[in-house]
Amino acid sequence: MSAVPVSQKRSAITLAALLAACVVGLSFQARRPTGHTVAETLLLDLSGLGLGIVEGVRDGYRDLEGWFRTRVSLQQENSRLKSELERLSAELWRLRDAEEEKRKVLEKLGGTPPLPSGTQTARLLSLENVGPFHSALLDRGSSSGLRDGCIVLGMNGLVGRVVSTGTTTSRVQLLSDRMAAAGVVLTRSGRTAVARGDGSGRIVVLYVPAIADVVPGEPVITSGTDGVYPKDIPLGTIEAVRGGGPSIFLDLPVRPYSDPQRESLVFVLPPLPASGAAETAPVPLSPAKAPDKTRRP
Amino acid sequence: MTFWLKLVAGLFAALLGTIAAGGSRVPVTPDLFVLPVAFAARGGYPIRAMLTGLAAGLLEDSLTTPPRLLGLQAFCKILIGYLLATIESRVIIERPAAIGALLAGSAALQSALVAGLLWFLRGELVAPPLPEILLRSLSTGLLAVFLMGASRLPWPARLWGRRRARLVKEG
Structure with missing residues (x-):
């Protein structure tokens, strides 16, 4: 091979x-x-x-x-x-x-914009705090055209309303009175509520649910829905937000813009008409204290 | 031409031998079809050896009892033909004992290849007993040694010498 x-x-x-x-x-x-x-x-x-x-x-x-x-x-x-x-x-x-x-x-x-016609100025003569009742005395009465239901404004915000008139004096029910109440709006959250006096000289906002988004310092203005106060009058700011208790509503004390003890000169607006209260024109106030609605979220 | 005639004769002889062995019911027979393949692989021609292996394998497959698998022995013979031709092309093998050992190994390799193929195709290992494999390999190697030795004898010269001696004696 x-x-x-x-x-x-x-x-x-x-x-x-x-x-x-x-x-x-x-x-x-x-x-x-x-x-x-x-x-x-x-x-x-x-x-x-x-x-x-x-x-x-x-x-x-x-x-x-x-x-x-x-x-x-x-x-x-x-x-x-x-x-x-x-x-x-x-x-x-x-x-x-x-x-x-x-x-x-x-x-x-x-x-400042002009106040509505019929607006008068008056002086606070005295304050009376009797138990839960808080009132003040004005130096003008029916002789000056004041009558029950007139709205009393301080330089910075709402003070109260006239509940009785004499010839030369009138009695003002302050917002801190136990029997006083006003429809309000929380400007930041847009939530409507009721502000009333608690009888101890303070104002609280009622009927705001505990789940509402409310923060301290939030401005409070009148809503005009109560038929007593015109809308858009500054009232104060939320002082504190308290909740978490058994109540379903928040406890919201208000720090008022206007302190009757430091106000000497006030404006007295004519009362609202009997009907169509909500449709009345808002009362213009100082631009510095007017609520800024454009900042609502 | 003589080569192809010898090859065909070898295949035919293997065919007849296998049939005869099957008819005589010999338990173990040598692998007769590997001998033509080894003959074709002489000189180191792989293609010739593989084609011879293909033919021899198909003939052997055709002789198996059903279920027959055409191509089973052909696969092994082709591979053995290639291996033998490759070895022939690299190593010079002239001793009959070496050739016998080579063909005995080829027979053993074929048994292993058949078992592996059946395992691959049918999924079950069907291997013949080891003594049968050894006997078949040994008989194939011995037959190859015998044929190798027989092919180296000067048969024509001896026949012519006997004839001449007979004529001288008669004349």
Whole structure:
């Protein structure tokens, strides 16, 4: 025997082809204990794999399509919200400019808007605190045109109302009186409530639920819904927010803007008409103490 | 041309031998079909040896009882033909004992390959007993040694010498 050089590559290819042909032929003949041939099992596996791939591609396409649709809708909504934001920003700047212009005009015209017709000035002569009853005496009476129901304002806020008139004097029921009450609005939260005296010289806001968002220092103004006081008269600020007890309402003491013990000169407004109280024009007060409604959240 | 004739004759002889052995119910027979493959692998021609292995294997597969698997023995014979041709192309083997050992190993390798293929295809390990494998390998190797030795005898010269001696004696 003698060694002869051979083409290794061609031999290897031929060997692989022949062996592969034998394996393929055998795989179509030999049956496994399951009853299937190797080729059938392989074809079934490949079919399952192919179906899985097709299903995965289909699901992926659906997910991609859903993602694309969601993205398009979000882009559209984002664009719409942006344009809405721009419009609202422009409106806000316009309103701020108008407010600033109004403030400048008021400053040039005298600083404070005119009081309603029939408004008079009066002096507080004395204060009377008898138990839960708190009242004051004015130096003007029916001879000056005062009558029951007139509203008494201090320089900074509401003081009370006239409950009886003499010829030259009148008695004022202060807000700290046990029997006094007024409909109010918390300007920050916009919540309506009732302010009344607790008989000890303080004013409290009642009927504000414990879940309400109230913060100390929140301004309180009249709401005009009680038919007694005009709306938008500053009353005071929330001094403290107390809750957490068994009551479902908050305990909200008020620090009044106007202290009758330090007020000597007051304004007396004519009483509200019998009907349409809520529709009456608000009483303009000092711009420095007027509630800033634009700061509501 | 003489080579191909010898090859076909070898295959035919293996076929007849296998049929005869099967008919005589011999428990263990040598692997007769590996001999033509080894003959084709002489000189280190792998493709020739593989094609011969394919033919020999298909013939052997056709002789098996059902369920027959066409290609089972062919796979092994192709691989053995390639291995024998590769060895022939790298190593010079002339001693009959070495050739016998090589073919005995080839027979043992074929038994192992058949068992592995059946395990792969059917999922169950069906291997013949080890003594049967050893006997088959040993008989194949011995037969190869015998044929190798017989092929090296100068049969034509001896026949011609006997004939000439007989003519001289008669004349």
